[in-house]
Amino acid sequence: MTISGPSDATSSKVTLSPLPTKEANAPTKQTPALADPSKLTSRSAVVQALSDLSSYSASLDDELVSLFEESEPVVTDARRSIAALAPQVQLIQEEADVLDRRLQSSASVAKRISERVRLLDEERKRIALATEWAVRVAELKSSLSLLASAVEHRDWDMATMHCRRALAIDPAIRSSQFAAAVVPSTDLPELPETTLLELRKTMLTAFTDAFIRSTQNKDEKEASRFFKLFPQVGWKKEGLEVYSSFARSMVREKGRSITDSLGSGKAQNPTHFALLLTSLFEHLASLIDMHQPVVDRHYGLGNFSHGVMPGLQDECDRLGHRIMDSWREDRSVRRRLDEVQAYRFTGAATAKHTQPSTFKASFGVPGRTASPAAESTANSSFDEPSGPDGREVSKILTELAAMSSRWGYYRRFLQSRLSSGPDAGGGNRPKTLEDERAAQADEALKDFRRTSVDRRSSIASSANAPPIDAEQDEELADSIDHATQSKLGQEVLESMSTLYIPMETWFLRNSLEKAFRIDQPDTISRPYTSSILDDAFYVIRIVLARIMSTSSLATLTEMTRVVKTIVEEDYIEVIVRKMETLWRTISGSMTVDGPRKDAASREMRTVFITYLNVLDVSSTYMSRVLLEVGHESSLARLFEPSEQDEASACVQSLSSLVQRFRSSLRTEIEHLFTQLTAPRLRALLMDTYRDVSYMLDDEAYSSAESRDLVRRRFVKSWDLLFHHFRGVFTDANFNTYLSMALDALLKPWEGMVLGMRFTELGALKFDKDLRAVVGFLTDQTSLPIRDKFTRLQQVSYVLNLDGGEDEGDLYQNAVASGISWRLSMAEVRSVRGLRVT
Known part of the structure; x- marks a missing residue:
C-alpha cells in the first residue's frame, strides 16, 4: 500500500476568497438622525419619530437582504472546495488504521518483557538484602561472642574493637526477629540488643574504675587509654561525665589551697583577694588550655564546652563566691558602703554659700604643705569633716576593679576559646573522629595535676584555641555562653553596680572637695596657677583609669555619665562660684576710689587670673587624659571587639567637658574684662x-x-x-x-x-x-x-x-x-x- 506524500495533499488545496463587504461594493450610508425619546413632548412629535424609526428599520432590512444575496456565490464555491478534500481525508484515516494494527503486537511484547525484568530486579534485591542480613547477623553473633570472651578475659582493646563492630551493624538488624532467632546461644541466651547492652555496661564500669584508678595513681598513659575508649563503645556522654568529675576534683584541689590562703592572714596585701581570684582563673585557664584539645579530639569538637566546662564553671563559681564573701567580710565593705551612703558633702555647699573676704579664703586653707595626690596632708585634720577614710575606700575600689578586670580577661578567654564559630582558634585539624584518633592514637593526656601557667598557651594565648566544627555534631551547634550564665560573673557585675559605682562616685566627689579645701595659689610661678589643678586631675586620671581597668562596659557607661556630672558640678561650677562670690564680696570696695579699691582690684585680679588659668589648663589636661585612657590599644586590651566601639564612644562623650571648660573660661574672662x-x-x-x-x-x-x-x-x-x-x-x-x-x-x-x-x-x-x-x-x-x-x-x-x-x-x-x-x-x-x- 502506497502512502501519498505531501504533494498529494497540497495539489488539491483550495484558496477561499473572502466574502464581499458592503464597504467594498457600495458607498457607506449615513445613519439618519433619530429623535431623542426623552425630548418628545407632543403627540405629533412622537408620530414623526415612529415614522422615521420605521423607515430606518426598513432600510436596514433591505441592506441585509442585499448582503445575503451578494455572499451566496462565495459560500457555494467554498462548499464545493471542502467536498473535494473528503477523499484525501479518508485515505489518511485508512493508513493510520494500518499502522496501529502493525504496532499493537510489538507494544504487547515489550510490555511483557518489561514486567518480567522488573520482577527479576525485585527478586535480585530481595536476595541481596537477605544475604546482607544473613552476613550481618552472622557478624553480630561473632562480634558478641568475641566481645563476651574479651570482656571475660579483661582484654579491653579487643573488647572495644568487637563492640565497635557490633555497634556498626544497623540497629534494625540487631533488634530484628531474625537476629533474635539466630544470634542467641547457650552462652549468650539473651536477645542481641540486651546482650550488647549488658556487655557495654560491664565495659563502662570497668573503664570508669580504671580511669579513676589511673588518675589517682597519676598514670597519664593508662588514663589516656581508657579516656579514649568511652566514645568508641557508645558511652560518650558517660565518659564526659567521668572526665568532668575528674576535672572538678582538680579545681577542688586548687580550692583547698585558696581556702588555706583565705585564712592565712595574708589579707593585709591590698590586692590579696584579687590575686586569689586571678590564681583561680589562671588555674581554670590552664586546665582548659591543656584538656580541651584532648577532649575535642577524641569526643568531637565542642564536647568539652558542653560536657566538661559546666562542671568546671560550677566549681569556679563556688570558689569565686567564697573569695568574694571573704573579701567583703575582711575589708568591711558593707560598713564602708553604709558610711559612703550616709556621708553628706559640705565642700560644694560651702563654695555656694560662703563669702570669702580675703584672698586666702578664696583658695582654701592656708599653710598647705601636701597634696591629696599623696593621699595625706600635713594639715589634713584642719576642718576635716567626719566620714569614711578615702584611702581605705580607694583600696577597696582598686581591689574590686582588679577583680572585675580579671573576670573580664577570663570571660574573653572563655568566649574566644569555647566559641563554636569557625574562627574560634587556629591550627589545621582532621575532619573526622576516625582521622583524629588515627593521627593522635599514641598521644598521652597532659599532666593532670600541673597547676602552673608557664605554658605559652594560657589566657593570653586564647587566640590559638582549636576550632569547633559545628557540622560534625548537630546537637553542639549552639555554643553555651558559660561566662554569661556564670553565677560568679553575675555576682561580679552586681558588686560593680551596688558597690563600685556608689563608692567610686563618693571617692571622686570627696577627693575634689578635699582638693578645694586645701587649695593654695602659686603666684610665684608664671603664669599663675593653683594646687587644685594638679590635685583634681591626679584624682580624675586615677578614677578614669580605674574605671577603664574594670573591663566592664556597663560600669564604664554609667561611670562616664557620673564623672561628667561630678566634674561639671563639683569642679567647674565650684571654681565659677568662687569667682562670682569673690566679686560679690568686694564689689562694694570697687565703687570708691582709694586704697580699698586698689586692694580689692588686686585681689579680684589675682584670684580671677589664677582660676582662669586653671580652667584653661584643665581643658588641656582633660583632652590629654581622655587621649591616654581612651587609646585604641587600651580599649583592645580591656574590651571585646564587639564592645570596643561603644567603649570608645563612652570615653569620647567626656570630651564635652573640654568644651564646658572653654565655655566657662570664656564667660569668666568676659566677666573680668567687663569689671576691670x-x-x-x-x-x-x-x-x-x-x-x-x-x-x-x-x-x-x-x-x-x-x-x-x-x-x-x-x-x-x-x-x-x-x-x-x-x-x-x-x-x-x-x-x-x-x-x-x-x-x-x-x-x-x-x-x-x-x-x-x-x-x-x-x-x-x-x-x-x-x-x-x-x-x-x-x-x-x-x-x-x-x-x-x-x-x-x-x-x-x-x-x-x-x-x-x-x-x-x-x-x-x-x-x-x-x-x-x-x-x-x-x-x-x-x-x-x-x-x-
Whole structure:
C-alpha cells in the first residue's frame, strides 16, 4: 500500500476568497438622525419619530437582504472546495488504521518483557538484602561472642574493637526477629540488643574504675587509654561525665589551697583577694588550655564546652563566691558602703554659700604643705569633716576593679576559646573522629595535676584555641555562653553596680572637695596657677583609669555619665562660684576710689587670673587624659571587639567637658574684662588723642613728627593697663583677653576718627600713627592684630587718596586691585568728606 506524500495533499488545496463587504461594493450610508425619546413632548412629535424609526428599520432590512444575496456565490464555491478534500481525508484515516494494527503486537511484547525484568530486579534485591542480613547477623553473633570472651578475659582493646563492630551493624538488624532467632546461644541466651547492652555496661564500669584508678595513681598513659575508649563503645556522654568529675576534683584541689590562703592572714596585701581570684582563673585557664584539645579530639569538637566546662564553671563559681564573701567580710565593705551612703558633702555647699573676704579664703586653707595626690596632708585634720577614710575606700575600689578586670580577661578567654564559630582558634585539624584518633592514637593526656601557667598557651594565648566544627555534631551547634550564665560573673557585675559605682562616685566627689579645701595659689610661678589643678586631675586620671581597668562596659557607661556630672558640678561650677562670690564680696570696695579699691582690684585680679588659668589648663589636661585612657590599644586590651566601639564612644562623650571648660573660661574672662578693663579703655583712647589735631600744615606736621604723641601715649597707657596681666595669664588666656580689649577699643576708636578733620599732611600723620600703634600691638601677642585694624587701615587709605577721583571709581578700582572692602560705599563717601582741601 502506497502512502501519498505531501504533494498529494497540497495539489488539491483550495484558496477561499473572502466574502464581499458592503464597504467594498457600495458607498457607506449615513445613519439618519433619530429623535431623542426623552425630548418628545407632543403627540405629533412622537408620530414623526415612529415614522422615521420605521423607515430606518426598513432600510436596514433591505441592506441585509442585499448582503445575503451578494455572499451566496462565495459560500457555494467554498462548499464545493471542502467536498473535494473528503477523499484525501479518508485515505489518511485508512493508513493510520494500518499502522496501529502493525504496532499493537510489538507494544504487547515489550510490555511483557518489561514486567518480567522488573520482577527479576525485585527478586535480585530481595536476595541481596537477605544475604546482607544473613552476613550481618552472622557478624553480630561473632562480634558478641568475641566481645563476651574479651570482656571475660579483661582484654579491653579487643573488647572495644568487637563492640565497635557490633555497634556498626544497623540497629534494625540487631533488634530484628531474625537476629533474635539466630544470634542467641547457650552462652549468650539473651536477645542481641540486651546482650550488647549488658556487655557495654560491664565495659563502662570497668573503664570508669580504671580511669579513676589511673588518675589517682597519676598514670597519664593508662588514663589516656581508657579516656579514649568511652566514645568508641557508645558511652560518650558517660565518659564526659567521668572526665568532668575528674576535672572538678582538680579545681577542688586548687580550692583547698585558696581556702588555706583565705585564712592565712595574708589579707593585709591590698590586692590579696584579687590575686586569689586571678590564681583561680589562671588555674581554670590552664586546665582548659591543656584538656580541651584532648577532649575535642577524641569526643568531637565542642564536647568539652558542653560536657566538661559546666562542671568546671560550677566549681569556679563556688570558689569565686567564697573569695568574694571573704573579701567583703575582711575589708568591711558593707560598713564602708553604709558610711559612703550616709556621708553628706559640705565642700560644694560651702563654695555656694560662703563669702570669702580675703584672698586666702578664696583658695582654701592656708599653710598647705601636701597634696591629696599623696593621699595625706600635713594639715589634713584642719576642718576635716567626719566620714569614711578615702584611702581605705580607694583600696577597696582598686581591689574590686582588679577583680572585675580579671573576670573580664577570663570571660574573653572563655568566649574566644569555647566559641563554636569557625574562627574560634587556629591550627589545621582532621575532619573526622576516625582521622583524629588515627593521627593522635599514641598521644598521652597532659599532666593532670600541673597547676602552673608557664605554658605559652594560657589566657593570653586564647587566640590559638582549636576550632569547633559545628557540622560534625548537630546537637553542639549552639555554643553555651558559660561566662554569661556564670553565677560568679553575675555576682561580679552586681558588686560593680551596688558597690563600685556608689563608692567610686563618693571617692571622686570627696577627693575634689578635699582638693578645694586645701587649695593654695602659686603666684610665684608664671603664669599663675593653683594646687587644685594638679590635685583634681591626679584624682580624675586615677578614677578614669580605674574605671577603664574594670573591663566592664556597663560600669564604664554609667561611670562616664557620673564623672561628667561630678566634674561639671563639683569642679567647674565650684571654681565659677568662687569667682562670682569673690566679686560679690568686694564689689562694694570697687565703687570708691582709694586704697580699698586698689586692694580689692588686686585681689579680684589675682584670684580671677589664677582660676582662669586653671580652667584653661584643665581643658588641656582633660583632652590629654581622655587621649591616654581612651587609646585604641587600651580599649583592645580591656574590651571585646564587639564592645570596643561603644567603649570608645563612652570615653569620647567626656570630651564635652573640654568644651564646658572653654565655655566657662570664656564667660569668666568676659566677666573680668567687663569689671576691670573695659571701663578704662575709653579713658585710654581719650588720653591718647588728647589735644591731638590732624589739621596740620608743614610746620605743625614737623612738630607732630618730632613729638609722636599718639604712639607714646598709647604705649604708656596700654602698658599701664595690661602690665598686670602680662606673664601671669596663660598664653591662650592673655590672647583672648587682648582680643576682647581690641574688639572693645576699635569701634569707639573708629567713631572718634570719623569725628575728626584731616588735611593732606594730617591724613599722612594719622596713617603713620596708626601703623606705629599696630606695630606695637603686633609685638604684644601672636594674634592676627592687623586683621582687626582692617577698617581703620582702610579709613587711612581713603583719607590719603587724591581728591580728584570719584568715590564710585575709587571703590571699584580698589576692588579690581585686590582690596577686600570692609567699608561700604556710603562710609567711603563719608570718610572722603573728612579731608579738608
